[in-house]
Amino acid sequence: MYSEKVMDHFRNPRNVGEIENADGIGEVGNPKCGDIMKVYIKVNDDVIEDIKFKTFGCASAIASSSMATEMVKGKKVRDAWELTNRAVAEALDGLPPVKMHCSLLAEGAIHSAINDYRNRNGLEPWEEDKVHKAVMEEHAH
Amino acid sequence: MYSEKVMDHFRNPRNVGEIENADGIGEVGNPKCGDIMKVYIKVNDDVIEDIKFKTFGCASAIASSSMATEMVKGKKVRDAWELTNRAVAEALDGLPPVKMHCSLLAEGAIHSAINDYRNRNGLEPWEEDKVHKAVMEEHAH
């Protein structure tokens, strides 16, 4: 059902936890669809210096959170924003079609944390593209 | 499916054949229902001295013909008339429900031969009872 990579990130998730005094916090999903993702970021010099997450959800939701946080850690904020769910799924060697929304959730949680950070710093939040928006509305917290 | 007795009378049918110059000949059934029975009798002193049959039909039709002819051979004509299909079926240790009509056919063929004999001798033919009549009409030749 799942790739080795998914199972690895599910069994040994990277970046689990919270960041005290985070610069941005994002949370997406809701209990109804069975997935909730919370992401904390520490930003320094426009770079995501640290990132942590907590996730309630299925194996692919946890693996996607783990992989997505790994992929944006150390990246510039804008580059982190550009991370697509497709890239996350690919890095995990694929996800079953019914589980693709998990990777979108991970993308969404990171976006949400980034916009929280931008808000706190008096910056205009960035806009989600349409596809993403539609899915996120469905999973609105 | 069939009793040993049925299979014995089917495999080794008694009284098969024709009687030349028979005193009575009866035939019942039709090809549509898949059973035809023809009975020849030789009557002497109001006794059925000899009886032969030919049957086209399933195993139980052949066994019923064989058993019924055995049972009336040597009997008075009136006693032969009284032979019921039930008695034939019982003598065969039973017949499957869907095959009960075969024993009725045997009874009918004998009746038909007896009435032919009575006709030839200027006697009033005997009347069939109602049940028998109904079945025979269905299988009318």
Next chain:
Amino acid sequence: MKGREYVMTRKVYMDNAATTYTSPEVLEEMLPYFSESFGNPSSIYSFSERNKKALSKARQQVANALNADPDEIFFTSGGTESDNWALKGIAFSHNGKGNHIITTRIEHHAILHSADFLEKNGFDVTYIGVDDKGRIDLSELERSIKDKTILVSVMFANNEVGTIQPIREIGSLCRERGVVFHTDAVQAMGHVPIDVREMNIDLLSLSAHKFHGPKGVGALFIRKGLRIENLMHGGGQEKGRRASTENVPGIVGLGKALEISCSKLPEEHLRLSSIRDRLINGIKDAVPHVKLNGADGAERLPNNINFSFIGVEGETLLFDLDGAGISASTGSACSSGSLEPSHVLMSLGMDHAMAHGSLRLSMGESTSEEDVDYVLEVLPEIVRKRREMSPLWEDYLKKLEEVK
């Protein structure tokens, strides 16, 4: 009667069209899935991994046999379920478009009685007739297609007389007219080459126990994109189209058996056709006044023989043959014990007496030349003896005399 002297001297199974043994090789393949790898293939734990793979493999094996895609193969409980699903599934999903269904008079009861059910529930069914060899008339089929026609169902090969229909032609006709085409290939599968793409087949039924797979498992091929209502409603198995916990050993057996049959098909087709023709000619030579029912040569299943013996009733023959160790059948097995003569033989234009006097001998991979010799040794004598005591035969001979 002399029938008895043959008792138990030899066992010859000539009823492969009714059912076949599960070949030991196939059973071997099935065994691990009963008590060891028994997990529910819909589960996510690793214990079910092997079962999931086994299902995929079987699906691929069936797809290969039909030139289909594995996604187009759905496992069922047998030919009957596949037939019921095809008819009712199309009826209840296409009733927006129309309510007219076309089939033939010589279909298996799984089709005919499903059609009866649909007729009782608002559908209209046209039954195409056949000629004296059992072949449908393509132009009658063509004329029968109306705007409201949603389905044409014509069997690939007949189970009683073995006649093979012009499936490719029917397929193109249906494609042209935009009508869904189903074929009941229960008898044909494993005996003649089938290609659902080339033949434009939309739905195809098959049953494992007809080609040395286990009983109680079959499949329905459903062309990709075709809308069809479920027959078995329930869980999400078979991509949500056929509910019920998968019969893993059965499905594994079906796949394996079909793979083996198809690999042997060309040589078995030759071998069986030649055995068949030897037996046909042998019977014709040894028994006067017989009629071969069905078509000849390539238009006939290589393993089917069906004769009518004037003056002799079918069940009688079966019992006498059984006494001699030969298993055969008359008409379709399921109608044995009924008073009705075979609807197939009647549709071929046969009279009642002849229809009641039919015998089907169906061969298979285990049928040998010696089996044929044995049937030829036993059968003529049985027919002779039974004719001797038949009033119909007597009448027939008299009529022959009169003609002379």
Next chain:
Amino acid sequence: MKGREYVMTRKVYMDNAATTYTSPEVLEEMLPYFSESFGNPSSIYSFSERNKKALSKARQQVANALNADPDEIFFTSGGTESDNWALKGIAFSHNGKGNHIITTRIEHHAILHSADFLEKNGFDVTYIGVDDKGRIDLSELERSIKDKTILVSVMFANNEVGTIQPIREIGSLCRERGVVFHTDAVQAMGHVPIDVREMNIDLLSLSAHKFHGPKGVGALFIRKGLRIENLMHGGGQEKGRRASTENVPGIVGLGKALEISCSKLPEEHLRLSSIRDRLINGIKDAVPHVKLNGADGAERLPNNINFSFIGVEGETLLFDLDGAGISASTGSACSSGSLEPSHVLMSLGMDHAMAHGSLRLSMGESTSEEDVDYVLEVLPEIVRKRREMSPLWEDYLKKLEEVK
């Protein structure tokens, strides 16, 4: 995560409600009917004699288990087919009397999706609710029966939470009101005593693979004299009520497995109930903030456990348990992989998060005390670790703090 350290140390199968292994004793009984005694039981030749006897014996075994008559037992391809047959068969044969059917919200999808199909085709369905333990309200059922009601279908025991319904009471109510009563006993059969006479059951579904018989075979009990339309139309098998060549090995296996289960029932009921309660109490003791779903004691199947673990999602638990060699399930197996939480748990009044966090452990004849020990060793740690990374758990703890 530490889950990995348990990998392969032990294999514990706790998904007997999904499917069970075919017991070797049962398989042994089936084997002769694949390749040796393979004849069509509807044939008249002596070669099929043994098969006919085998079918009769199996029918008698099932009849014995239910206190029914062998004439009232009809073999099918599984629980799903039996359920589909009961619902659709009564619907399409009693539509002269009425079009109203009553069932419950917590039925298996085989019932619910058959009911959907009937709703699309002119029938009216009422779904009775259940309380927080999964028990239906008899007075709600009583109030729902109308003049047009033709069928009440209430499952004997639920597949997810194990709640046993008051079948005897439902039976008398239906009898009083002249409504046909069907029960899906797929989960109950072999685990609790069933008597169709005493309980006034008109139709009952069962499936062999739930009590150590083979997959792909089941049965429907149909009370003598009850009119019901066929689901599988075709040949004359099963006294003309269920067409298709009989799955002889499967049916033999079903009969044998049921006979064995019933003979062991009293002692296994005691043994499993005690194991179940030890495991339930063990989990409650070792894991804080859990909720047992379903009823207690005699109102619960002896082999079913269903817990919700606040803050932990079900699939996560399954994978972690799988990593430790334990096979379990969450909700019904067929809905795994879907986004929908179990309709059963939602009907019990549970919120979404809790419904998503359920775990079913279902035991069977092979479950030992050591298996329970092992689960108790592994599960609490898994829950602890997953809660540590759950935002829902974090919220839950915060709310607990606030309350204090």
